[in-house]
Amino acid sequence: MILSAIRPHGLGYSVFSWLNHAMSSTIANVYCYVAPVIAIGLAALLLHEPVGWAKAAAAAIALAGVALMVSGEGAPRPASRPLPPGKEA
Numbered sequence: 001m002i003l004s005a006i007r008p009h010g011l012g013y014s015v016f017s018w019l020n021h022a023m024s025s026t027i028a029n030v031y032c033y034v035a036p037v038i039a040i041g042l043a044a045l046l047l048h049e050p051v052g053w054a055k056a057a058a059a060a061i062a063l064a065g066v067a068l069m070v071s072g073e074g075a076p077r078p079a080s081r082p083l084p085p086g087k088e089a
Contacts, residue, residue, distance in 0.1 A: 034066055
């Protein structure tokens with residue numbers, strides 16, 4: 001039973017680590033906000049779990065946050081400072 005919990009967690013962590021290196025961390029972290037929305041949808045479809053207004057509102061807020069992250073809108077970022085001579089990125 002312990003292995004049934006450890007394996008998916010290890011696989012998920014491995015995929016998440018790979019995504020952080022392969023893509024921007026913003027895109028890689030989108031799943032943190034989308035996973036609960038998917039879980040609500042699957043529970044409603046497969047288990048006939050009722051979706052009340054609170055869950056629907058929470059899902060809408062999460063998806064709006066994802067849309068903002070993916071679109072790049074939001075707070076302005078500070079201008080990057082030039083590197084000193086002899087330093088490379």
